[in-house]
Amino acid sequence: MNPRERRVARHQPQDRAAAATRAPRRRAVPITVEQVVDTALDLVAADGYEALTMRRVAAALDTGPASLYAHVVNKADLDELLIGRLCAGLALPEPDPAAWRDRVRDVCRQVRDQYLRYPGISRAALAMAPTDLSALRVSEGLLALLLAGGVAPRAAAWAADALLLYVAAYCLELSVVRQRAGQDDTVWVRDREELRGRLAALSAADFPHTTRHAAELTAGEPHERFDFTLGLMIDGLARR
Structure with missing residues (x-):
């Protein structure tokens, strides 16, 4: 599943049981979408949103920008993930x-x-x-x-x-x-x-x-x- 397909899947309700039994795909770099979001939020908290770039996130994860695009489509996709994470914390x-x-x-x-x-x-x-x-x-x-x-x-x-x-x-x-x-x-x-x-x-x-x-x-x-x-x-x- 490529990043765009994963982005579409994130916007749709999933069968959690089926997702749990799906065999994980091997990746060359052990990075998850959650790690990307965590790292991006840490950067924003420290330096502000204007300082946030895909290159800075990659550097903080000790990898190259190309590795991020295996998990996040682009900066707009990352933005949506960040806002989604904050919204998920609301009661x-x-x-x-x-x-x-x-x-x-x-x-x-x-x-x-x-x-x-x-x-x-x-x-x-x-x-x-x-x-x-x-x-x-x-x-x-x-x-x-x-x-x-x-x-x-x-x-x-x-x-x-x-x-x-x-x-x-x-x-x-x-x-x-x-x-x-x-x-x-x-x-x-x-x-x-x-x-x-x-x-x-x-x-x-x-x-x-x-x-x-x-x-x-x-x-x-x-x-x-x-x-x-x-x-x-x-x-x-x-x-x-």
Whole structure:
């Protein structure tokens, strides 16, 4: 079975008993897909997603890039495996019409916390068609929660996509902010007080609302703003 065939097989339910009795194929290099994913996640945790390349994964495994392609089709396939691994670690709550809003928030927070463990990795989730079974399990779980809350099917489907998109974008932005904080040549605003002062010092004639509400514009911790935005989205669905 070549890497593309294995990729297709990963996206389909398998007969585990049959898979267990299937004779393993001999490989010249004792590398598994799980080892590739583990190594890639370690690299992202240490150096960020932007530093992740197939060549670096191969070097960390003490092999050549060609050996990886016996197990992973390409970088996009590796991205899907990484997101699938993170999704597999989520605990999805059961649908409950009385508590659907809190449970949707819980899933989104879990996804957020998984992404933030690996700086920038949510970039891999953007524009990704959900075909990995673990990722599909998350979208299925969100859809079930929204439907249990009485959200219409199409609105629920679009909302599940929008919620996951917001979580990925939020985590990516936060990762970029944290990365830039350690680079003196890219930091133009050192802290919130400096930003508030800059906004308040603008021309009141040109920016009347910005100068008047500089404190509000810069208030709140990132996760507070995250929860606020989730609330806007979820409450908006409830009112539809």
